[in-house]
Amino acid sequence: MTTKLMGEPVARVEDDRLVTGKGRYADDIMPGALEMAVLRSPHAHARIRSIDVDAVLDVPGVHAVYTYDDLEGPMAEPLPLLIPHPALTHGRTQYALAKDEVNYVGEAIAVVVADNRYLAEDAVGRIEVEYDFLPPVVGIDAARAAENLVHEDVPGNVAAVMEQSFGDAEAAIASAPHRLSLDLTVERSACMPMEGRGTVARWDEDLNRMSVWTSTQTSTGVRAAVATKLGLDLGQVDVVTPDVGGGFGVKIVHPWPEELLVPMAAKALRRPVKFTEDRREHFISSAHERGQQQHIEVGFDDEGRVLGMSVKFWHDNGAYTPYGLIVPIITSTQLLGPYKLPNYRVSFESLYTNTVIVTPYRGAGRPQGVYAMERTMDAIAAELGMDRTEVRENNFIQPEDFPYAHGELTFQDGRPLVYDSGNYPEMMRKARALVDWPAFEKFRDEARKEGRKVGIGIACYVEGTGVGPYEGGHVHIETSGKVKVSTGLTTQGQGHQTAFAQIVADELGVRFEDVEVVTGDTRRSPYSVGTFASRAAVMSGSAIALAARNARAKALRLAADALEADVDDLEIVDGIVRVKGAPDSQIALGTLAVLSNPLRYAFDEASRAATQFAVGDPSKPPVAEDDEPGLEGKDYYSPPRSTFASGIHAVIVETDPETAEIRILKYAVVHDCGTLINPRIVEGQVHGGVAQGVGGALYERMAYDETGQLQNASFMDFLMPYVTEVPETIDIDHLETPSPLNPLGIKGAGEAGVIPSAAVFAAAIEDAEGFPITAMPISPSELYALRLTHSTTSHERTAS
Amino acid sequence: MTTPGTTAEHTETIRLRVNGVTHEVDVPPRRLLSDALRHDLGLTGTHVGCEHGVCGACTILVDGQPTRACLMFAIAAQEYELTTVEGMTRPDGTLGPVQQAFKDCHGLQCGFCTPGFITTIEAGLEENPDPTPDEARDMISGNLCRCTGYQNIVKSVLRAAELKREIPTGEGAGQ
Numbered sequence A: 001m002t003t004k005l006m007g008e009p010v011a012r013v014e015d016d017r018l019v020t021g022k023g024r025y026a027d028d029i030m031p032g033a034l035e036m037a038v039l040r041s042p043h044a045h046a047r048i049r050s051i052d053v054d055a056v057l058d059v060p061g062v063h064a065v066y067t068y069d070d071l072e073g074p075m076a077e078p079l080p081l082l083i084p085h086p087a088l089t090h091g092r093t094q095y096a097l098a099k100d101e102v103n104y105v106g107e108a109i110a111v112v113v114a115d116n117r118y119l120a121e122d123a124v125g126r127i128e129v130e131y132d133f134l135p136p137v138v139g140i141d142a143a144r145a146a147e148n149l150v151h152e153d154v155p156g157n158v159a160a161v162m163e164q165s166f167g168d169a170e171a172a173i174a175s176a177p178h179r180l181s182l183d184l185t186v187e188r189s190a191c192m193p194m195e196g197r198g199t200v201a202r203w204d205e206d207l208n209r210m211s212v213w214t215s216t217q218t219s220t221g222v223r224a225a226v227a228t229k230l231g232l233d234l235g236q237v238d239v240v241t242p243d244v245g246g247g248f249g250v251k252i253v254h255p256w257p258e259e260l261l262v263p264m265a266a267k268a269l270r271r272p273v274k275f276t277e278d279r280r281e282h283f284i285s286s287a288h289e290r291g292q293q294q295h296i297e298v299g300f301d302d303e304g305r306v307l308g309m310s311v312k313f314w315h316d317n318g319a320y321t322p323y324g325l326i327v328p329i330i331t332s333t334q335l336l337g338p339y340k341l342p343n344y345r346v347s348f349e350s351l352y353t354n355t356v357i358v359t360p361y362r363g364a365g366r367p368q369g370v371y372a373m374e375r376t377m378d379a380i381a382a383e384l385g386m387d388r389t390e391v392r393e394n395n396f397i398q399p400e401d402f403p404y405a406h407g408e409l410t411f412q413d414g415r416p417l418v419y420d421s422g423n424y425p426e427m428m429r430k431a432r433a434l435v436d437w438p439a440f441e442k443f444r445d446e447a448r449k450e451g452r453k454v455g456i457g458i459a460c461y462v463e464g465t466g467v468g469p470y471e472g473g474h475v476h477i478e479t480s481g482k483v484k485v486s487t488g489l490t491t492q493g494q495g496h497q498t499a500f501a502q503i504v505a506d507e508l509g510v511r512f513e514d515v516e517v518v519t520g521d522t523r524r525s526p527y528s529v530g531t532f533a534s535r536a537a538v539m540s541g542s543a544i545a546l547a548a549r550n551a552r553a554k555a556l557r558l559a560a561d562a563l564e565a566d567v568d569d570l571e572i573v574d575g576i577v578r579v580k581g582a583p584d585s586q587i588a589l590g591t592l593a594v595l596s597n598p599l600r601y602a603f604d605e606a607s608r609a610a611t612q613f614a615v616g617d618p619s620k621p622p623v624a625e626d627d628e629p630g631l632e633g634k635d636y637y638s639p640p641r642s643t644f645a646s647g648i649h650a651v652i653v654e655t656d657p658e659t660a661e662i663r664i665l666k667y668a669v670v671h672d673c674g675t676l677i678n679p680r681i682v683e684g685q686v687h688g689g690v691a692q693g694v695g696g697a698l699y700e701r702m703a704y705d706e707t708g709q710l711q712n713a714s715f716m717d718f719l720m721p722y723v724t725e726v727p728e729t730i731d732i733d734h735l736e737t738p739s740p741l742n743p744l745g746i747k748g749a750g751e752a753g754v755i756p757s758a759a760v761f762a763a764a765i766e767d768a769e770g771f772p773i774t775a776m777p778i779s780p781s782e783l784y785a786l787r788l789t790h791s792t793t794s795h796e797r798t799a800s
Numbered sequence B: 001m002t003t004p005g006t007t008a009e010h011t012e013t014i015r016l017r018v019n020g021v022t023h024e025v026d027v028p029p030r031r032l033l034s035d036a037l038r039h040d041l042g043l044t045g046t047h048v049g050c051e052h053g054v055c056g057a058c059t060i061l062v063d064g065q066p067t068r069a070c071l072m073f074a075i076a077a078q079e080y081e082l083t084t085v086e087g088m089t090r091p092d093g094t095l096g097p098v099q100q101a102f103k104d105c106h107g108l109q110c111g112f113c114t115p116g117f118i119t120t121i122e123a124g125l126e127e128n129p130d131p132t133p134d135e136a137r138d139m140i141s142g143n144l145c146r147c148t149g150y151q152n153i154v155k156s157v158l159r160a161a162e163l164k165r166e167i168p169t170g171e172g173a174g175q
C-alpha cells in the first residue's frame, strides 16, 4: 500500500542537483551571451542636463549603448503602475532609463552591452552626464515636513492617504476607563537574497520568438511586461524561471528596467544578452521595505480589553510607487492580529522620499502592524500591572467566533477581512508552555543575583496567506507511467518540487519518485500569478490536488472500461489501477495513458501492453465528444478570499550590563499553518524567517545620509546575520487548524518566521532594561545611549 | 546606439587545474578566478553573492584551503590544485559526505550559498574531523545564508563528520 506522504518530512528532490553544483541560476544560463552594465545615478535628486555617450563607442567589445532617447514606443513611457488603487491619487513610476530627472541614487540612466561585464563596466565609466542638483528628501521626517518635494507635482510628498474604520474608535477611546498613546518607529531593511537579480534573453529570428530566463517570483508577470513593452504578442514571449537564489519579495515583478532592457537589446542586436547585477546594485537599485512611523491611541477596560484603537502611520514608499499601496494596506489591516476590537480606525500617508523604492519584503507590512499592536498590548499590561499573556488572552477572538469579520475592513486582495479559522487561546497555551513563561520570574531573580539582565517578550500575529486571484495545476501521466506536473508560480528555495510531488503522489496513488514538478515556465503554464504572500502551497498546492483528482477520475474511467469493472471498485496503488480484492485484475497508469490516446503507434512497453485491452464502444468515435486524448488533469484554484495562518513567538534575551550587547537565550515559535504538507520544509521556513527577523530587529538598517547616499551598500557594512547572530536552536510547536477554504486545509507558512520579530525583541529588551523601546532595530550602541538617557532622567527625578 | 563590437582586451593563456583536470584558457589578466571558473570553464557551481569577499558563496579549495574565488585573479591561480563543489562528489558520482549531510539535514533551501558552505566544511572537517556544535558553528561563521537560519547547516556539519567517519579512508570526496 502506498504510504501517505502528506505531512511527512520527505527529503527534498531539489537537493541532489543543488548540492553538486548542477543548479541552473540565471547567470549560469547562455554562456557567451553579451553582457549589460548600467550607469546609475550617483545623486539622489537631480535634473539631467545632458548625457554624452560618444566616448563609449571607442571601447573595444562594446556592442550598444542606450539612453532614454533610444527607447521607442511603450518602452519610452513610464514603467507600469502595477497595482493602482483609488487612494493612490499621486502614483508615480520611473522610466526604464531616466528621462530628465533622477530620484534616487541607483536609478538607471544608461546601459551598455558589451562582450562581457568587465568591458561593459569600462564603457559605463566613460559616459558623461551633467546634472542640475535638486534638494533630496530623505527619511520620513523630511518627507512629512515637505520643505522639499520629491516630485514637483506631488504636494506634500503624499502619494496616498487612506483611512479605514469600524465602530467609533475616537468615542470609545474618550470614554474608556484607561487610555494610552504610543509613538513608534521601524527602519528600512531589505530582502537581500544571496543571488541578486539576473535576466537573460534570446531573440530567435527564425521562430520570431523571445525567450527570457529571469530570477523572478512571477514568470507570467515578466512575460506580460516584456510583451507589452516590446510590442510583442504574448504568444511570442516565453519566460522561464531557472533556479532562483532566494527572493523574499524583492523578485516579484516591478518590472525592473533591466528585465525589459535585456530582451530589448537581445532583439535589437540579435544576440543573447545577459544582465547579472552586483551586490552594490542590489542595494541601491532593487527595493527595500519596513520604514514607518506610527502614532497609536488606545482605550481599554480594567481587564486590558481594548475598547477602541486609533492608529495613524506614515509609510516611506521611496521614490516611486510601482507596487501601489500593498505594504501599507497590509500593515493597516493585519495590525488587528488575533484580537477582537470593537472600534478601530486606521489611516496612513504613503510618502515619497529620494530613496530606493519600497515593495514587499517577507512579511510585507505585517511586521510593522504586529509591532504596533503587540507593543500596545505590552503597554496596556504595564499600565494595569497585568501579565502580558493575560491581556492578550482577554482580547483574543475565540475559536467559536470563526469565520470572524473585522467590521467592514478590506484586505489587500480587495476582499472583506474575514478570518477563516484558528485557535488563538490554544496557541497561547502552547506558547506559554514552550517558553516556560510561568518560570521566567524565578529565572530573572536568579540572573539578577548574578548581576545579569534578562528579559522575555511574546508577540502574536495573524497572517493572511494564499491571496488570489488563482493558480493552476497540470498533471500529465506519460505512457511510461511517469507523472509530469506543472504549475505556473515560481520557486525560490521553498522546495515546491518536493511538496507538490507529495500531494500528487497521494492524490493519484503513484510513487513519489515518479512525479516530476516544473514551476514558473510560461511554456507549460501560461496562466499564473506568482509566488508572494505565502501563497504557493495554498494556491498551487490546491490547484495541483484538484488537477490530480481530475487525472485520477479519468484514469479510473478508462480502467473501468479496460477491466470491465465498476469505478467504485478500483483503487490506484503505486501507479497500478486494480480491482479491490482482486489484485490480478489490474492495469498500469502508463498503459491507460496509451489507451487514452488511441491514435498513436505502439512504440514502447506500455503501448504493447495496451494491445490486450480494448477500450470503448466500437460504434462511437475513439475520442468521445466531451473528452480529450491523453491522460491528463488540469484545474485552477481560485479562493473566495485569503486564509489566515497565525502564530506566537517568544524570546528570552540577555543584555550585557556593560556593553549593552543583546544575546538570545531562547527562541520559541508556535505556528498554525493549517494542514502541514512537509513539516521539515515548514520548519526550514520558520528558521530562515526567524534569522531574517533577528537581523531586522537587531542589526539591519539602510543607513542613508542626508544627501540620499546609502552608506552601507555592501555586505561589509550592512549587518546580515551570520551563524553567530542567530539562536542556536529554535523550539517549534505546530498547531493544525485546517482552512475550510481549500481542498487540503492548507494555510501559508513562508513569512511566519519574520513577522513578529521587531515586536518580540522590543518587548524582551524592554523587559530586561525596564524602559520603553520604541524604535527598531536597536543596536548595542543605541541601547547603551538609551540607558544613559534613562539613568539621567531617573537621576533627575530622584533629585527633584 | 550600436557599434560593431571590435575585438576586446589583451589576454594571456593560462592553465588551471580544477578537480584534478587541467584546463587551458585565454583570460585577460584582470579576470577573477570566480568568473574564469564559471564562465570560461563552465563550472557554474561556484556562486557569486557579493564579489567582495564577505558572503563566502564563491569559496573553493586552493590546495585544500578554503579561499574566496572572487578575491583572486585567475592568472594567479595557476600554481594550485583547485577544488570546486563539482569536485566534492564521490568517485562514483554519488553525493560526497558533506553534500549528503546537507540533503539529510535540510541544510539548504535556495541552494545559492550551499556550494560555498560545502567547500568550507569539507576543508574544516579535514582539520577537525570531530567538531563539537560550537566548533561546527565556528567552522561556518564566515559564510552567509539568507534562507536557512543556519540551524540546519550546523546539523549538516555534524552529520557530515559522522558520514565521513563511516567512509573507509581513501574513498573521500574530491581528489
Ligand code: FES
Binding pocket: B047, B048, B049, B050, B051, B052, B053, B054, B055, B056, B057, B058, B059, B068, B069, B070, B071
Ligand atoms: S562572492 Fe566571493 S565572498 Fe561573496
Ligand code: FES
Binding pocket: A194, A245, A246, A493, B107, B108, B109, B110, B111, B112, B113, B114, B144, B145, B146, B147, B148
Ligand atoms: S540556502 Fe538560500 S542562501 Fe543559503
